[in-house]
Amino acid sequence: MWIDKILNKNKKIMALSPMADMTDSPFCRIVRQIGGVDIVFREMVSSEALVRGSEKTLKMAEFHKTERPIVQQIFGADPLIMARSADIVMQHSNPEGIDINMGCPVYKITSNFNGCALMKDPELASKIIKEMKSAIGDTPLSVKIRLGWSNPDDFKIFIPAIERAGVDLITVHGRTKEQGYSGVSDWQRIAEAKKIATVPLLANGDIHEPSQVSEALEITGADGVLIARGALGNPWFFDMIGKNGEMVSLDERKRVVLEHLKLHIEHYGERGIVTFRKHLSWYFKTNKIGQNLPNIKEWRSKIVQVKTLEEVESLLGELN
Numbered sequence: 001m002w003i004d005k006i007l008n009k010n011k012k013i014m015a016l017s018p019m020a021d022m023t024d025s026p027f028c029r030i031v032r033q034i035g036g037v038d039i040v041f042r043e044m045v046s047s048e049a050l051v052r053g054s055e056k057t058l059k060m061a062e063f064h065k066t067e068r069p070i071v072q073q074i075f076g077a078d079p080l081i082m083a084r085s086a087d088i089v090m091q092h093s094n095p096e097g098i099d100i101n102m103g104c105p106v107y108k109i110t111s112n113f114n115g116c117a118l119m120k121d122p123e124l125a126s127k128i129i130k131e132m133k134s135a136i137g138d139t140p141l142s143v144k145i146r147l148g149w150s151n152p153d154d155f156k157i158f159i160p161a162i163e164r165a166g167v168d169l170i171t172v173h174g175r176t177k178e179q180g181y182s183g184v185s186d187w188q189r190i191a192e193a194k195k196i197a198t199v200p201l202l203a204n205g206d207i208h209e210p211s212q213v214s215e216a217l218e219i220t221g222a223d224g225v226l227i228a229r230g231a232l233g234n235p236w237f238f239d240m241i242g243k244n245g246e247m248v249s250l251d252e253r254k255r256v257v258l259e260h261l262k263l264h265i266e267h268y269g270e271r272g273i274v275t276f277r278k279h280l281s282w283y284f285k286t287n288k289i290g291q292n293l294p295n296i297k298e299w300r301s302k303i304v305q306v307k308t309l310e311e312v313e314s315l316l317g318e319l320n
């Protein structure tokens, strides 16, 4: 099982966090190619859509062999539908783990009692876990939560409840649902969560730079970290951990952007160029490049409007 395989090496778990529209197959392949990551969490997929037989959703839960080991995240609130959907994913692409989204704060998700809304009902959350466990057998089942819905101490009741239901690993994002993305991730409270938990626990939230990983681990005492925005436009994040703030060269950045774009087009077809613009925007933020290049503002406004691979190649050629 993926969790023990990493922890038995006496190392912390370095994980790519699930991000809707971002941690798709091409991005996970790029992060894997560069290296340093132990496990990648793929973006959430809808349990209802999987059970309805949506081709598009099923495709979202397909993996290239180089992405493994991989965890597929699922969202939903109906225990039987969640169990059925986990079984569908296992049959279809056999990931090393399944994760349940109990942390998403977005209205579209919580209004159906999905995502973080489940933290308001530990009993329902437990039912979901039990049904999913019986559907997927020995495959590890993890859960990603926030500190709570509005009370940052909700986790103190929620963690023991989901552990009793049989969860194998928990990730805690150190904010409440009501905070959304405001304030900062409370690493001290994640440390309290770690003390309560009896299963491995990963810390998440505001670990934006590789140099912050050791501090986050020290403060939280967690068994690993889950990195989200820090890895956007920076698939080198994991490879740079422990390298004293070293940055990749502009040439390496351009090489990886093109490689990532090619995988993206291979996966989504030519229309992929348009959906790749969000990655381009992350790759060329000043803090990601690590230097202020001349005329970057005008250049950036052009790169986020590209329609062809040739346009991207030509604009990259202009950047020095």
Ligand SMILES: Cc1cc2nc3c(=O)[nH]c(=O)nc-3n(C[C@H](O)[C@H](O)[C@H](O)COP(=O)(O)O)c2cc1C
Pocket: 017, 018, 019, 020, 021, 022, 043, 044, 073, 101, 102, 103, 104, 144, 173, 204, 205, 206, 207, 208, 226, 227, 228, 229, 230
């Ligand atoms: C674009 C985007 C999409 C996200 N999608 C998901 C998701 O599908 N599932 C999930 O559990 N969290 C999702 N998150 C939350 C992140 O996984 C993570 O918990 C949060 O961004 C805090 O970590 P960070 O400070 O490292 O970004 C998403 C975040 C972003 C920025």
